[in-house]
Amino acid sequence: MIPSVLPAPAPGWTRDTDVVVIGSGIAGLVTALRCRPHGRVLLVTKALLDAGSTRWAQGGIAAALAPGDDPRDHLADTLTAGVGLCDEDAVRAMVTEAPDAVRGLIALGAAFDRTAAGEIALTREGGHHHDRVAHAGGDATGAEVSRALRAALKDSGVEVVEHALVLDLLKDAAGRAAGVTLHVMGEGQPGGVGAVRARAVVLATGGLGQVFSATTNPEVSTGDGVALALRAGAAVTDLEFVQFHPTVLWLGPGARGQQPLISEAVRGEGAHLVDRAGVRFMTGRHELGELAPRDVVAKGIMNRMRETGEPYMLLDGRHLGAATWEHRFPTILAVCRHHGIDPVTEPIPVVPAAHHASGGVRTDLHGRTSVPGLYACGEVACTGVHGANRLASNSLLEGLVFAARIAGAIRDDPAGEPGEFQIVRDGTRPLDPALRGEIQEIMTSRAGLLRGGAGLDAAARELAALPGRSGPEVAPGVAAWEVANLHAVATAIVAAARRREETRGSHWREDFPDRSDSAWRGRLVTRLDGNALTTTYEPIAGPTEGSRA
Structure with a gap:
């Protein structure tokens, strides 16, 4: 059971825009900049504008920029890393558009490292057969990309609201996304819970690594976008595939x-x-x-x-x-x-340590989710490019490419009109912030890098019991809402991990140690119906691996 996270306070304030983008990593910043020529854009970030995961990215952005490299080789490496579960059309779109996407960042002012001859310096990371990872500041690529995009944002006309936690989706009478509710904490902004009405909503909220005790993700990565999407009735996919980075400093x-x-x-x-x-x-x-x-x-x-x-x-x-x-x-x-x-x-x-969610809110090749008017990109999304295991340095690239695709879709898609709306939630309560550590310990010990059926069954029981221990009078607030989001996401991860009885990519079952294409070459799609999760299996047709031809 997943209680929807929030009580149902009436919004204390309302404002209108055309597009509201939630998140300030590479995906959110690029989406906001690319949407701005087509209307008003409000960019909302949970903390400061530079506090997302992008600035922590060290390695770089993968693109076939070197002589002798080719997007087809990048495609093959990505498909191989994804262990048969990548959406080949999505990967092909990403790797084909990658070189121009990197050049577009350079045109915006991002300073990538150069060779003595003045060419973009390229290195190699795990799973790549060519040097194709462009980097900046040696090992500070994310920080440089974030700097350049934030500089471009200053003169763009995009409005920014910092220190605002997204709560729930608003829908119109036809079931189309009509905006979001926010809890605003920043100075100079209307405080408390309010509503932003918009013709399009873009989730770019980043990852969910804080569901585990130890992670490379920043404190803000509490799965807010996935939890919101579940409560809104959107499909989420591949949640069992949480990538653990092999080399994290042991402290x-x-x-x-x-x-x-x-x-x-x-x-x-x-x-x-x-x-x-x-x-x-x-x-x-x-x-x-x-x-x-x-x-x-x-x-x-x-x-x-x-x-x-x-x-x-x-x-x-x-x-x-x-x-x-x-x-x-x-x-x-x-x-x-x-x-x-x-x-x-x-x-x-x-x-x-826990590093990257290969799954997330399910989208098509232009970032559209199963809820009309709701889009997603970056780590919160499941575009299909990562499959069961993300190829190194494809994460910044995915956000960059699909953010631009979302902007094109929003420009071209039929739009609703801001009007009457309803808040998508069941009116249940937030959870005690003290439960955060317990959720993380359950996930780390029973649903971490190495999993087994007995441990996952225990995790499901223990997570289900936590709301009953939360107490009836938990004060609504950011910490309590974050814990409820973590609980929702943890429950969904465990449900998918219990269902997939094989080992594939970043999903490692000790009781099912082999990969099974005959039984499990497909995706697990999770939805929330009321308070009940449903997880369905959708097989994938076609060849299991890419070709280097």
Whole structure:
């Protein structure tokens, strides 16, 4: 059972716009900028404009920009990483439009790293057979892209509301999205709960990593967009595929919250994964070794930890030299040194941690969801490009490409008129903020990187019991609403993970250790009907992997 998150206060204020975009990562910023020529745009962000996941992205943006590379090769690598579940048409659209999308960022002022000859510098990450990852500031690509887009936003005429948590979707009498309700906390804005009426609503709210105890995601990544979409009756897909990044800085057994990421690009530049005895344990496990797709490397690390009894593995980049660390990976170097580790002289202790949701709100090739007038892009969406496991550096690219596609769809799609609306919710209550840690512990211990039927069954029972322990008089507020969103998303993830009885990509079932194309080459589509989740299986037709021809 998933209670819808909010009580039903009447909005204390109402304002109108043409398009409301929720989220300030690359997907939200590009959508807002691209929609602005077609009408009024209101961009809403939960915290500060630069507080989303984009600024934490280290590796870069994948695009076939190098001589000898081709979008068809990028397509093949993406399909292989997705383990048979990618939407090939969506991937083809993304990789074909990728080079021009990167050039468009450069035209907006994003400064990518260059070679001595002045060409865009490209590196390789896990799962890629070519150097095709464009980066900025060495290992600060997300920060540079975010800076450039925010600079472009200043003179665009896009209105911005910071410190506003999106609550629920508004619908008109025909069932079309008609805006959202917000809880606004920022100074200079009308406070409390209000309504923004709009002809189109775009979810670009980012990820859901905070559903786990340790994640690379920032504090704001509490699955708000997926929870809203479920309550609005939209279809969500592939929620069982939560990618764990293989190399996150190990800060001890009790580490909680956002953890420091050690970019895959470090391995792309030649660092090695070793155990405490110095053995390169990924050798022979995959043709790409330490640059295998992320699910393969994460499983390799976990298996070696089991074999040796060690709580972490090591990433050895000492041979890269001080100059490479200082110029190519200055952010990672500083973070490691802050925590008492010098990668120039010693290996880095690493473990996998929750990183990226490959699934989300189901969309078509132009970001349309199953609710008319509601669009989604970026990590909150499931465009189909990631399948069961995201290929490295396709995340910023996905947000960039599909944000532009959404802008075209909003321009061309029939639009409703702001008018009477209803709030989509069942009127149930928020949850006690103290339950946040319990939700995270349940998900980490029973539905994390390695899962099993018994643990997932227990997770379902434990999550179902939490609302009854919340108490009848929880004060509505951001913390309570975030916990309710986390609870809704956790429940949906567990439902999908229980249903998929195989191991594929980032979904690793110890009781079903093999991949089964005959039974499970398809998508699990989840909807919320009242307070009851339904999860249906939709098989995928066609070949299981891409071709490099």
